[in-house]
Amino acid sequence: MAYKKLPYNRLQGVVAGVMLMSATTACAQTNAPVNSTAAGGLSGPVQTQQGLVQGAPGKSEGITVFKGIPFAAPPVGDLRWAQPAAPVAWTGVRDATKWGNVCVQPPAPQRFPVNSATDMPDSPAMSEDCLFLNIWTGAKAAGEKRPVMVWLYGGAYNEGGGNAPFSEGDKLAEKGVVLVTFNYRVGSLGFLSHPELTAESPHNASGNQAMGDAIAAFKWLKENVAAFGGDPDNITIFGESAGAALDAGLTGSPVARGTFERAISQSGAWMGLGIALMPTMADSERRTVEAAEKIGATSLAAMRALPAEEVIKNFRGQGMVVDGWIIPEDLSITFANGRQNPVDVLVGSNSDEGSFTAAMGGPPATLASWNEGEARRWGNQVALGRAAYPVSTETEAIKASTMPFSDTMAWHMRLFAESQAKIGKNAWLYWFTHTPPYDADRPNLGAGHTAEIPYAFNNLAAPRTFPAGSSVTLMANNPAELAFADQLSQYWVNFARTGNPNGEGLPQWPTLRQLGADEAMLLNGNGSGKGKWITPAQSALFRAMYEERVAQPLGIKPGQ
Template sequence: MNRVKSFRAALACAVLAMPVMAGAQSLSGPVQTQQGKVQGAPGKVEGVTVFKGIPFAAPPVGDLRWAQPQQPAKWEGVRDATQFGDVCVQPPAPQRFPPNGATDSPNFTGMSEDCLTLNIWTPAKKAGEKLPVMVWLYGGAYNEGGGNAPFSEGDNLAAKGVVMVTFNYRVGPFGFFSHPELTAAGGGASGNQALGDSIAVFKWLKANVAQFGGDPNNITLFGESAGAAMNGGLVGAAGAKGTFERAIAQSGAWMGLGIAQMPKLADMEKRTLEAAAKINATSLAALRALPAEDIAKNFRGQGMIVDGKIITEDLSITFAEGRQNKVDVISGSNANEGSFTSSFGPPTTLASWTQGEGMRWGKHVDLGRAAYPASTDAEAAAQAPMPFSDTLAWHMRLFADSQAKTGNKTWTYWFTHEPPYDEGRPNLGAGHTAEIPYAFDNLAAPRTYPAGSSVTQMAGNPREEALADQISQYWVNFARTGDPNGPGLPHWPSMAELGPNETMILDADNKSGKGPWITPAKSELFQAMYDERVAQPLGIAAGGD
């Protein structure tokens, strides 16, 4: 390991010593940030410069473990920014398909708690160009991921005219952790460290991105799954007000990937103390003294919660009452989000499908049967993954509807395109994560779990490349103006142009455009479940009234 690090250090010095070739790099000299100068390197696309591993906060180690992010230290001279920083502590998954893109890829340089760094791809030739800024929040069930994942490299988006940013936020029990002593020290709040990391990035960009050619007053977040849920949370979070202007949520929002109330601080503190008691380390000092491996082994991340400071109330209340941050939004999901769940447990039969009705639908069994009729084993097996997909679609539409009521530019989509899959791999259709290669215009990059579509069949395929160019251009246009539409693109209707069961369909073969969404029977079912499980307990008017 020491030999590898020595080689990397020597390579970094060699890169810094290399003369800059004319036309090979846009920002050819070091860039000044508030902490010091950084030197990047040419990206994979001509005219794009990449800066990697820039600290945006102090290392959250020792007494700063579980603290909200602190200001990064300044440095003298020019900092090498040609290598990704360490990813945050998380479980690798080298035997899984697809593997963990943060830990099991050629971009992996190490893993530690000292992981709060960001990466910038910019097409700018000089500071002050005021290009729109796009910031990616990765998914991974709040438990894995990093800004170094190959699929999220930003060269192709940057080449379309944006400053593209990825970063590491703390995951698992390091990024979502509550404790009574943390709450006392935080003025009655603890948890949501990962949201704090995100806000610290947005503030760092407000202060520094102009030096990389970006517009600090035009920052767009985009993310998928857990990253999309965090986007939804940040749109609603009082603690994130004024730190960004737009958000794209791909398959997730403030309730996560379903319909539920947000966890409460007191409940999460109790969970922490119960787990800590089992290892005889209940005090915050004792927990901070433990090796990171022991924390990862004995504690689970708690996800986004009502922490009392960043998120001050259940965000279903915030969105229902129109008090969320006034930012432009794109929200949507994929037609087969739940396809990966078909491999969990035994095959669904009509008997098991019927037996599970009460658990799925509660007192709304009749609505559930109307929305998902099944009279044979084959029909039951086909219906089994659909409630996951459709519940998420309904949640994303609720997000869009809520944001549209604030007067902001708001758009929604349903990704129905089925990419090709390699022989021997599960064909998940338009599954969870399937849209990511298209949004990044990165069809040649390894995929992220679970929708492992074919790299070899998609990269260079005119049909697939055209869709990737289209979707990524929608994303870039939205980041630029708040409107995804532009020359040469199928018209994307605004929320005002859509009927109750219509959406923007994203698909290849010129099928993109306004089209049918989930059925009215499904929409009625999910509204009833939301009213019972979320709205009524929280005192929100039922049915969105």
């Protein structure tokens, strides 16, 4: 059953979510031949484990796109909040030319940019029956073993879908990968713990439903992507913001081990967008019970009987939690002790991540507000905070006001890269510093949160995703912007192919081991290359904050 679009406070919910983020038996791989044409790619039905699917020509010549393929059973009725079950087989040929339903979430038609999953002219209906994936491929036959890239969308864990125009995969598929997007449950339908849910789980766990959705999608690809020309042994997951945090969470999850080989995290990791302990299942259960009691839903059965609109309205999605199963322990412990999955990583963030906070109608930064916020920002590390961000004038306060958000995230991304390098995996670190053009009537957010996404997908003509709404008009046919998008997307594709972003005609990207402690690969349209991204004082501040707020409470030894 599809649900109508929901009313939405267009800014408050997303911003609050962003800030709070601080079963089938394995079968033999089907490689059944499909009809093909020299120019048109896969023209005939493709055989999956569940049945035949028929796609359609993509927007680029030679690319075939398959939409709305179910990778799990509909999580409805008694399966609401359950981990995903095996997909149901079908007979005949399934039409895979239209988007599947998008997961239930709050639209934002008055916001800029709008919710790109729900507010486009061709956005599908919302429904709890939403576990579908989409595939773009330039393969002409099964078994070509092209690298596979799987996108996990951001949206503060509260919105998003695999149908968003910015993530359409034609341009990346042109570069030789099989590009996959999929829907995972969001908000309180995708991230919710409850004592009864925990009790009914064979793993005594609840709360990471969206992570289970992702793992189910990866397993489906392991079994089926060869039929679309992909290599099931060369899967790279990549995502931004909440999607990047999920990438890191899945890298740390033993349940996800073996389901992918590489990960790209754009602006987010296991601690969210900052430095913090991970939420626990017990706290999540308590908040759910308190919210349920307020509306008289005193049992899990009563909660499952609620319309989806009421669930979204009355319960808060709580993001990834330490549930003892998918996430057995706070992942800071996992990564510090080298117990994470052995996957190559390419990770980083943007130089103006925090710019959106100043562009959303809040009070302007002043010297007084900066000084008054010292204890809130730095806690017991005020002296280090002052050394890292020396501010004595109104101008300096305005400039510094968004920097800690950006720099804390960058420090977290480096920790992620260092953790993978320590276990012998390829690790690559970037700092996206390119300022895209913005329309004159829109705030210039610089290299803001989500600003890199159009370049990573090489989709400069597609509508943008919240919050960094750079100009489609000024970028779509701009030779310099197009050249940079071609460069950055090629780095991503090269990494997916071999674990190394470097390639012919690209500025050399040093490995993490070749970078100094204050260096990263600066991605900039005016010339990418190695450069400094942090000062020694800032690095000392964030290390001290991590030791105090995370390492010491978790018993992680200094230097781990």
